[in-house]
Amino acid sequence: MILQNYIYSVLLLTLTIIQSCAATPPAPAEPPRIKEINYEKNIAKNAHRVNIKNSNMGEMARTPVKEKEPKYFREPGVAAAGHYDGRFWLGFVSDEERKSSLKHLIRAWLQWTQSQGIETWLAHGTLLGWWWNNEILPWDTDLDVQVSEATLKTLAESFNLTTWSYNFEQENFQREYLLDINPYWVNRLRGTAANLIDGRWIDKSTGLFIDITGLSQTHGVTRPGVISCKNLHRYKIQEIYPLRDTRFENFKAFVPNSYEKILIKEYRSKAFTVTEFERHEWQPAPGEWVKKTTFQPHRLHRLKNGKFMKIKIEDPRGLEAVPQPTFWQNVWRVWHYW
Numbered sequence: 001m002i003l004q005n006y007i008y009s010v011l012l013l014t015l016t017i018i019q020s021c022a023a024t025p026p027a028p029a030e031p032p033r034i035k036e037i038n039y040e041k042n043i044a045k046n047a048h049r050v051n052i053k054n055s056n057m058g059e060m061a062r063t064p065v066k067e068k069e070p071k072y073f074r075e076p077g078v079a080a081a082g083h084y085d086g087r088f089w090l091g092f093v094s095d096e097e098r099k100s101s102l103k104h105l106i107r108a109w110l111q112w113t114q115s116q117g118i119e120t121w122l123a124h125g126t127l128l129g130w131w132w133n134n135e136i137l138p139w140d141t142d143l144d145v146q147v148s149e150a151t152l153k154t155l156a157e158s159f160n161l162t163t164w165s166y167n168f169e170q171e172n173f174q175r176e177y178l179l180d181i182n183p184y185w186v187n188r189l190r191g192t193a194a195n196l197i198d199g200r201w202i203d204k205s206t207g208l209f210i211d212i213t214g215l216s217q218t219h220g221v222t223r224p225g226v227i228s229c230k231n232l233h234r235y236k237i238q239e240i241y242p243l244r245d246t247r248f249e250n251f252k253a254f255v256p257n258s259y260e261k262i263l264i265k266e267y268r269s270k271a272f273t274v275t276e277f278e279r280h281e282w283q284p285a286p287g288e289w290v291k292k293t294t295f296q297p298h299r300l301h302r303l304k305n306g307k308f309m310k311i312k313i314e315d316p317r318g319l320e321a322v323p324q325p326t327f328w329q330n331v332w333r334v335w336h337y338w
């Protein structure tokens with residue numbers, strides 16, 4: 001019996017060794033080349049710029065862009081409805097509905113892009129949610145992804161107005177999503193800021209969406225190797241590539257290579273340390289942001305002046321929690337009780 005076990009173990013060990021030798025570690029992905037459509041034009045334009053006398057630069061920056069671009073994406077003209085696409089908005093959805101809609105929006109986007117071989121990665125608040133627990137931050141109202149300029153071109157030229165029928169059977173959740181690419185995507189500079197967003201992946205039943213922005217090398221001469229979106233978030237190419245293969249909302253997803261650097265640049269390092277935000281609290285045990293309840297057990301304590309003061313029951317300081325009078329309050333008291 002013991003001999004049998006022994007032989008079995010040795011066999012198993014040999015097998016494992018053979019296996020681990022056979023499985024070569026995956027080669028790090030080569031950073032894809034950022035193909036630029038306006039590359040030549042940008043270089044020409046920037047070369048022109050740097051040759052202009054420096055005294056003109058400030059003035060140039062203030063000169064308004066001549067041709068006015070109309071804003072392409074529209075939101076409902078209602079306060080606080082900025083996170084809904086105007087064409088599909090039927091009213092505000094409940095908190096729960098918003099959360100599940102956003103979760104499936106991103107899943108559908110990941111599923112669709114991967115089915116088409118389209119490269120995309122998480123950005124901004126969506127990336128921050130990934131950092132904490134691979135999920136959307138529960139107070140987020142929209143989602144952000146980025147693509148390269150080359151991918152944006154492909155989306156615009158071959159996939160505009162794609163509708164994607166999605167069926168998530170485990171949750172009996174069906175939706176249709178629409179890809180809409182801003183025709184002004186071809187202008188890669190900020191311009192009048194009317195068209196900072198290059199595309200949207202829209203949930204047709206609620207109007208909720210993912211913002212899609214492309215990154216381009218806009219200043220090849222003065223800032224080579226730096227890519228930016230039209231809202232002027234700048235990244236070095238090697239901060240983005242090679243992308244990291246990960247999971248988000250239980251789907252395969254990609255994030256930029258230097259995600260921490262990017263997040264710190266955008267949100268400061270407090271983004272990783274603040275554990276109370278937007279009426280939510282980070283709970284390490286389940287690894288989740290949990291909504292804080294507004295009710296806090298307290299008792300009333302009667303002060304000498306007859307007024308009552310709330311003291312949190314679980315406050316270990318007890319009565320010490322009553323704030324000490326300020327200097328001027330003391331002065332007033334001395335004067336009053338003289």
Ligand SMILES: *[C@@H]1O[C@H](CO)[C@@H](O)[C@H](O)[C@H]1NC(C)=O
Nearest residue numbers: 156157160161180181182183
């Ligand atoms: C995508 O389609 C919409 C609707 O036809 C159109 O308005 C928009 O200009 C198109 N976008 C691009 C990049 O062609």
